[in-house]
Amino acid sequence: MAHCTNRNRDRNRLRFGSMGLLIAGLLGMFSNIASAAWEFGLQDPMTATARHVYELHSLLLWVIVVIFIGVFAVVTWSIIFHRKSKGHKAADFHDNTTVEIVWTIVPTLILIAIAFPATSTLVQMRDTSQPELTIKATGYQWKWGYEYVTGDAAGVKYMSVLSTPREQIENKSPKGEHYLLEVDRPLVVPVGKKVRMLLTASDVIHTWSVPAFAVKADAVPGFLRDTWFRAEKEGTYRGQCSELCGKDHGFMPVVVEVVSVEKYAAWVADQKKEMAAAAEDPAKIWKLDELVARGEKVYAATCAACHQPTGKGLPPVFPALDGSKIVKGPKAAHLDMVLKGKAGTAMAAFGAQMSDTDIAAVVAYERNAWSNKLGEVIQPAEVKALRGK
Amino acid sequence: MQATQHAGHAGHDDDSHSHGPTGLMRWITTTNHKDIGTMYLWFSFVMFLVGGAMSLVIRAELLSPGLQYVSPEFYNQMLTLHALIMVFGAIMPAFVGFANWMIPLMIGAPDMAFARMNNWSFWLLPPAAILLTSSIFVPGGAAGTGWTLYPPLSIQMGMGMDMAIFAVHILGMSSIMGSINIITTILNMRAPGMTLMKMPMFCWTWLVTAFLLIASMPILAGAVTMLLTDRHFGTSFFNAAGGGDPVLFQHIFWFFGHPEVYIIALPAFGVVSHVIPAFSRKHLFGYTSMVYAIAAIGLISFFVWAHHMYVTGIPLTGQLYFMYATMLIAIPTGVKVFNWVTTMWRGSLSFETPMLFALGFLVLFTIGGLTGLVLAMTAVDIQLQDTYYVVAHFHYVMVAGALFSAYAGLYFWLPKWTGHMYNEGLGKLHFWLSMIFFNIAFFPQHFLGLAGMPRRIPDYAQQFADFNQISTIGSFGFGISQLLVLVVVFKAIKGGAKAEARPWDGARGLEWTVPSPAPHHTFEDPPAFDPAEAHA
Numbered sequence: 001m002a003h004c005t006n007r008n009r010d011r012n013r014l015r016f017g018s019m020g021l022l023i024a025g026l027l028g029m030f031s032n033i034a035s036a037a038w039e040f041g042l043q044d045p046m047t048a049t050a051r052h053v054y055e056l057h058s059l060l061l062w063v064i065v066v067i068f069i070g071v072f073a074v075v076t077w078s079i080i081f082h083r084k085s086k087g088h089k090a091a092d093f094h095d096n097t098t099v100e101i102v103w104t105i106v107p108t109l110i111l112i113a114i115a116f117p118a119t120s121t122l123v124q125m126r127d128t129s130q131p132e133l134t135i136k137a138t139g140y141q142w143k144w145g146y147e148y149v150t151g152d153a154a155g156v157k158y159m160s161v162l163s164t165p166r167e168q169i170e171n172k173s174p175k176g177e178h179y180l181l182e183v184d185r186p187l188v189v190p191v192g193k194k195v196r197m198l199l200t201a202s203d204v205i206h207t208w209s210v211p212a213f214a215v216k217a218d219a220v221p222g223f224l225r226d227t228w229f230r231a232e233k234e235g236t237y238r239g240q241c242s243e244l245c246g247k248d249h250g251f252m253p254v255v256v257e258v259v260s261v262e263k264y265a266a267w268v269a270d271q272k273k274e275m276a277a278a279a280e281d282p283a284k285i286w287k288l289d290e291l292v293a294r295g296e297k298v299y300a301a302t303c304a305a306c307h308q309p310t311g312k313g314l315p316p317v318f319p320a321l322d323g324s325k326i327v328k329g330p331k332a333a334h335l336d337m338v339l340k341g342k343a344g345t346a347m348a349a350f351g352a353q354m355s356d357t358d359i360a361a362v363v364a365y366e367r368n369a370w371s372n373k374l375g376e377v378i379q380p381a382e383v384k385a386l387r388g389k
Numbered sequence: 390m391q392a393t394q395h396a397g398h399a400g401h402d403d404d405s406h407s408h409g410p411t412g413l414m415r416w417i418t419t420t421n422h423k424d425i426g427t428m429y430l431w432f433s434f435v436m437f438l439v440g441g442a443m444s445l446v447i448r449a450e451l452l453s454p455g456l457q458y459v460s461p462e463f464y465n466q467m468l469t470l471h472a473l474i475m476v477f478g479a480i481m482p483a484f485v486g487f488a489n490w491m492i493p494l495m496i497g498a499p500d501m502a503f504a505r506m507n508n509w510s511f512w513l514l515p516p517a518a519i520l521l522t523s524s525i526f527v528p529g530g531a532a533g534t535g536w537t538l539y540p541p542l543s544i545q546m547g548m549g550m551d552m553a554i555f556a557v558h559i560l561g562m563s564s565i566m567g568s569i570n571i572i573t574t575i576l577n578m579r580a581p582g583m584t585l586m587k588m589p590m591f592c593w594t595w596l597v598t599a600f601l602l603i604a605s606m607p608i609l610a611g612a613v614t615m616l617l618t619d620r621h622f623g624t625s626f627f628n629a630a631g632g633g634d635p636v637l638f639q640h641i642f643w644f645f646g647h648p649e650v651y652i653i654a655l656p657a658f659g660v661v662s663h664v665i666p667a668f669s670r671k672h673l674f675g676y677t678s679m680v681y682a683i684a685a686i687g688l689i690s691f692f693v694w695a696h697h698m699y700v701t702g703i704p705l706t707g708q709l710y711f712m713y714a715t716m717l718i719a720i721p722t723g724v725k726v727f728n729w730v731t732t733m734w735r736g737s738l739s740f741e742t743p744m745l746f747a748l749g750f751l752v753l754f755t756i757g758g759l760t761g762l763v764l765a766m767t768a769v770d771i772q773l774q775d776t777y778y779v780v781a782h783f784h785y786v787m788v789a790g791a792l793f794s795a796y797a798g799l800y801f802w803l804p805k806w807t808g809h810m811y812n813e814g815l816g817k818l819h820f821w822l823s824m825i826f827f828n829i830a831f832f833p834q835h836f837l838g839l840a841g842m843p844r845r846i847p848d849y850a851q852q853f854a855d856f857n858q859i860s861t862i863g864s865f866g867f868g869i870s871q872l873l874v875l876v877v878v879f880k881a882i883k884g885g886a887k888a889e890a891r892p893w894d895g896a897r898g899l900e901w902t903v904p905s906p907a908p909h910h911t912f913e914d915p916p917a918f919d920p921a922e923a924h925a
Contacts, residue, residue: 039840039852042772050772057769064759071730071755075748078733079740084670090737090895094672103727104720111716114766119709121768126705169848171455179454181850204542205635207700207775211841214772218701220636221541222629225702238850242700242775242843244535246542247461250846314462316528317547344620346545 043211046237046258047229050214052121059117063110125214128228131196133189139199139206139219139241141346142248142305145353146187149198153268156275159353160185161301162251169251181238186255190264191234199225203348207242210256216242231258246346248305286357288364288377295365298358303366306346311370318346322370331378335363335386351387356380417512420504421909422489425511427806429486430799432514434874436478439522441868443471448830448864450847451857464847465533466525466549472536473553476653477560478518480791484656485510485567487798488595490806492571494900494907495589497580497916502573503566510566517559524549524556535845537646538613540627540638544620551620554613561606568599575599580899582918586680589898589924590673593680594659597687601648601655604691609645612638636701643694651690653787655683657754657794658725661747663898664797665729666924668744669736670895673924675728682721682728689718699770708767715765722758726751741893742816746797749824753789757782760835775845778838784831793823796874801896803881804888808906811881815873822870829863897922 045051082088131150138145140159147157163184167173176182189195199208201219209216213229216239231237239254259267300309303321307313311322321327326334338359341349350359360378367374410418419425446467450458459467489507493500501507524531529547532538543550575596579588616638618624625631627638666673673679695703695711703711729751738744760782764770773779796819803811833856838844842853849857888905899922903911 038836038855040836042839043841053768053772056766057763057772060763060766060769064762068755068759071726072752074730075733075751078730078736078738079748082669082733082736082738084737084739088735088737090670091735092671093735094674094676094732096675099731100675100678100724104724107720107723111719115713115716118712118766118768122708122712123705125768125771126708169456171457175454175851177851179851180848204545205539209843211772214768216700216771216774218636220629220702223634223636223702239841240843240846244465244539244542244845246533246545247465249465250461250843250848314460317462317530344544 045214046212046231046233046235047214048232049121049125049229050212052117052124053214056117056121060114063114128196128226130194131228132193134196134198135187135189136198136200137187137208137219139201139203139208139245139252140348140353141203141246142241142252144183144187144206144208144252144254151268152265153271156268156271158185159301160187160255162253164251178238180251181240181253181255183253183255186236186257188257188259188264188267189231190261191231191258192261194228194230196226196228199227202352203346204245205243206245206252208239208254209242210237210239210254212237212239213256215239218243231256234258234260283381285379286360286377288368288375291361291364291377292368294358295361295363296369298354298362299365299369302350302354303362311366311372321366322372324372327366327372328374331363331367331376331382332386334367335359335378335383338363339383339386356383356387359383418508420500420508422493422501422504422507423806423907423909425501425507426486426488426490428511429482429489429514432511432518433479433482433486436474436482436518437871440471440474440479441871443467443474445865445868447471448861451849452861453858454849454851454854456848459847461847462530462533465535465845466531468845469532469535469553470521470525473521473556474518475787476536476649477557478514478521480653480787480795481564482514483795484595484598484653484791485564487591487656487660487795487802488567488571491802491900492574492592492595493578494805494903494911495592495898496575496578496583497899497912497918498574498578499910499913501570502578503570506566507570510563510570513559513563513566517556517563520552520559521556524552527552537639537642538616539642540616540619540635543616544627551617554617557613558610561610564602564606568602571595571599572603580912580915580918582920583923586677587918587920587923590662590676590679591656591659594655594662594683597683598652598655601652601687601690605645605648605652608641609649612641612645615641636698639698639701640695643697644691646697647694648687648690650786651686653791655687657750657791658683660794660798660801661729661750663896663924664743664747664794664801665732665751667801667893667896668741668747669733669738671732671736672897673728674731674734675724676924678724679728682724685721686718689714689721693718696765696767696770699767700774712765712767716762719758719762719765726755726758737895741800742811742813742820743797743801743893745817745820746793746800749820750789750793750797753785753793753827757785757789760785773838775843776838777834777842777844780844781831781834781838784834788827788831796820796823799874799878801893802900803878804892805900805903805905805907807881807885808888808904809881809883809885810888810892811877811885815877815880819870819873819877822873823867826863826866826870830860830867831863833857833859833863897924 042054042057045054133151134149136147136149143159143161145159148154160183163182164180168175168179199217199219201221203221206219207216208219215227215229217225217227235258237256241249241252306318307321311320313320326337339351341347357380360380360383364378367376409415416428450464527548529549531549532546532553534543534546575592615626619626625633627633627635662673693711693715695707696715699708764773764782800816837853837856842849890904891901899916
C-alpha cells in the first residue's frame with residue numbers, strides 16, 4: 001500500500017515537473033511575442049475590393065466563432081455535468097425529428113444570409129470592364145515581366161527580378177527590412193486609376209498576387225487571364241508568386257509602387273527616354289571584352305539561378321555550362337538553344353525575353369567564361385539572322 | 390511484425406490459424422482478414438513515420454528565415470512526398486486496415502468476400518511505397534510539384550515523376566480492389582436480421598467511401614496517365630502549344646481530389662460514431678439522419694471540385710455555382726457534428742483514451758470545418774488561396790479529423806486485437822501531448838496565411854518569422870509524441886491486464902460478442918443478430 005502511494009507521489013512529481021517545463025517553454029515564447037510585430041489578421045486593405053473582402057472575412061469570423069462557442073458550450077456542459085464519475089445515469093433517447101429539422105434549417109438560413117455579401121463581393125471582384133490602364137504581366141521561372149499595353153506608357157516593358165542579395169538568403173549577411181519582398185524594378189501605377197492586369201506565363205503556371213489589393217490570379221502559359229485593382233493610397237505594396245513553380249518559387253516577389261498621377265507621368269517620361277537611349281544600333285560591331293562584360297551581367301540576372309554563377313549547374317536537372325558540349329560546340333546550336341529553349345525542361349525560349357544584343361553578349365560570355373576559353377565574338381546581327389529560322 | 394505474430398500465438402491455443410505456412414510466408418500468403426488488417430495497420434504506421442520525418446525536414450527549414458538545411462529543390466520534393474505518403478500511404482491504408490479487421494466482425498461474417506484479392510490489394514502497397522520513396526535517390530530526385538502534380542511543372546520533372554505516376558497507378562488498383570471487397574462483403578455477408586439500416590455506422594461510412602473510391606481513383610489514374618503521355622509520347626493534353634490546356638489537368642485532378650477528402654474523412658466519422666456512444670453509454674443520436682448525411686456528403690463531394698481552382702480564371706458564373714455547392718456541403722457536415730454532441734448530452738460520460746481522441750477529433754475537426762466555410766466564400770478564398778491558411782485548414786481536417794479518429798479507433802479496438810488492455814496513463818499522455826502540440830504547430834498557420842504567407846516556399850519574409858518558429862516547435866513536439874503509440878501498442882501486445890470480450894461497458898455490436906483477442910476464425914456460422922447490439 002505504502003509502496004503504491006510512493007509511486008503515485010513520484011508520478012505526480014513527474015507530472016508537475018513536465019508541466020513546469022511546458023509552462024516555462026510557453027512563457028519563453030510569449031516574451032518573444034512582446035518584442036515582435038504580430039499579425040493576426042488580413043493585411044490592411046488598400047482597395048475597395050480588398051475592404052469588402054476584409055469585411056466579409058470579419059463577418060465570417062464572427063459567425064464561425066459564435067457557432068463554435070455554441071456547439072462546444074453544449075459539449076462542455078455534458079463533460080462537466082453528465083459524467084459517469086459523478087454518478088450521472090444515461091438517458092435513453094436517440095431520435096427527435098423536430099430537433100433534426102431545426103438544425104438543418106437554421107444552418108441553411110445562416111448560409112443563405114452569408115451568400116448575399118459573398119456574391120456581391122465576388123461580382124465586384126470580377127468586373128474588369130472599363131480599365132484606365134492595362135498592363136500585361138508574364139510569369140517566368142523565376143521573375144515577372146511587365147508590359148504596359150495602353151496609356152502613355154504603352155510599349156514600356158521590363159523584367160522585375162528579386163533584388164535580395166544571395167548572401168542574405170544564405171545567412172551570410174543580415175537580412176534587410178524587405179527580405180525576399182523586394183525587386184530591382186517594381187510595377188509602377190498611378191493612384192486612383194483602375195488598372196487591369198492581363199496575366200500569362202511563358203513556362204509553368206505562376207500566380208500574381210498582392211494581398212493588400214485582394215488580387216490573386218493564375219498566370220497560365222498559353223492563355224490570358226485578367227484581374228484588376230484601383231489602389232487608393234500611394235505606397236509600395238508587396239506580394240509573392242502563389243503557385244508552386246519550381247525551385248525558386250519562393251524567390252519571385254510582386255512589388256507594386258503606387259504613385260501620384262504627376263509622379264507617374266514623370267516616371268513614364270523617364271522610361272521613354274531610357275528606351276530611346278537603350279535602343280542600340282543593331283549593326284554595331286562589338287569587341288570581345290565589352291561583349292563579355294555585358295554578358296556577365298545578363299548571365300547573373302537570367303541564367304545563374306539554374307546554371308549557377310560557377311557555370312557548374314545543378315545536374316542533372318540544370319546542366320553545367322562549364323565544359324558543356326553545346327557551349328563548346330558550334331555557335332549556331334548554342335544560340336538556338338538560348339533563343340528557342342528546350343521543350344519539357346526549365347530551359348525557356350529566351351528569344352522572346354531578351355534583345356539580340358543581350359543574347360549575343362550572354363552567349364559570348366558563356367563561350368569565354370570558366371574553362372570555356374573559345375575566344376569567339378558573336379555579333380547581334382548573327383542573332384537577328386537566326387531568329388527567323 | 391514479429392511481435393504481433395508472437396501475440397497471435399500466445400493469445401489463443403484452440404482453433405487458431407490452422408495449417409497454413411508459418412513465419413514470413415504466413416504473412417505473404419495469408420487470406421485472413423485479421424492478418425491482412427494487421428499488415429495494413431503496420432504498413433500505415435511505418436509510412437506515417439516516413440511521411441512525418443519528411444514534414445520535420447520541412448518544418449526545420451522553416452524554423453527561421455534564410456536557407457539553412459536543404460536546397461529549394463529538395464524542399465519541394467519533401468513537401469510533395471510528405472503529402473503523397475501521408476494521403477495514400479498512411480491515412481488511407483490505416484482505415485482500410487480498420488475495415489479489414491472490423492467489418493467482418495461487426496456484421497458477423499467469417500472473412501472478407503474475396504479473401505485472396507484482399508491479400509493482393511495489401512501486397513500491392515509495399516512496391517508502390519518503395520517506388521515513391523526511392524524516387525528521392527534517382528537522378529533529378531523525386532517529383533517537386535506538390536502532391537497536386539500540376540503541369541506544366543510536372544512535365545519538367547525528372548524520372549522521379551514517372552515513378553510517382555506508377556506508384557499512383559498501383560495504389561489506385563489496390564484501393565479499387567479493396568473497395569470492391571468491402572462493398573461485396575457489406576452487401577452480401579451481414580448476419581441474418583442485420584438490415585442495412587441496423588448496420589453499424591462504421592460499415593455505412595465505409596460503404597459510401599468504397600463507392601467514392603471506385604468512382605474517383607480511375608479518374609486520378611487517367612489524369613496521371615495523360616501526364617505520362619505528355620511527358621514521353623508527344624501528346625499535348627496539357628500543353629497550350631499543342632492545343633491542350635494546363636487547367637484541364639486541375640479539373641480532372643480535383644474531380645478526384647475532392648471526393649478523396651471525404652474518402653479520408655468518412656471512415657473517420659464512422660469510428661467516432663462508435664466511440665462517442667460507447668463512452669456516453671447511450672445510443673448514437675439520429676442514426677437515420679447520420680446515414681443520410683453520409684450519403685449526401687458523398688454525393689455532393691463530386692460537385693464541388695472547382696472550389697480548389699477559384700484563381701485559375703474559371704468564369705464568374707462557375708465561381709458562383711461552386712461557392713453555393715460548397716456551402717451546401719456544410720449542412721450535412723453540421724448535422725453530423727450536432728448528432729455527436731447530442732449523443733453525449735445527458736449520457737453517462739467517461740474519458741478513457743479513445744473518448745479523449747474522439748473529443749479531440751470533434752473540437753479540431755469542427756475548427757477545420759469552420760475554416761472550410763470561410764474558404765468556401767470565393768472572394769475570401771481568392772485572398773487566402775495557396776497561403777498557410779489553407780495549410781492550417783486541411784491539417785485540421787486531415788490530421789485532426791483522420792489521425793485523431795484513427796487513434797480513437799486504435800485505442801478502442803486494441804483490446805480486441807491483442808487481448809490486453811493498453812496502458813491508460815500512457816494513452817492519456819499521448820492524447821494530451823498530441824492535442825497541445827498539434828495546436829501549437831498548426832493554429833499559428835492561420836495567422837501566417839491571413840498575413841499573406843504563401844505555401845510551398847522554403848524561405849519567407851521576416852514578418853512571418855515568429856509564428857513559423859512556434860509552428861516548428863509544435864511540429865517537433867507533435868512528431869516525437871507519436872512515438873508513444875509504438876510503446877503503447879508493444880506493451881499491449883506483450884502483456885497487460887486481460888481484456889474481456891466487451892472491455893467497454895457501453896460498447897454495442899457483434900464484434901464485442903467474440904472473445905478478446907478475437908480468435909483467428911470468427912463467425913464461421915452466421916450469428917443470430919441480437920437487436921440489443923444494434924446501433925440504431
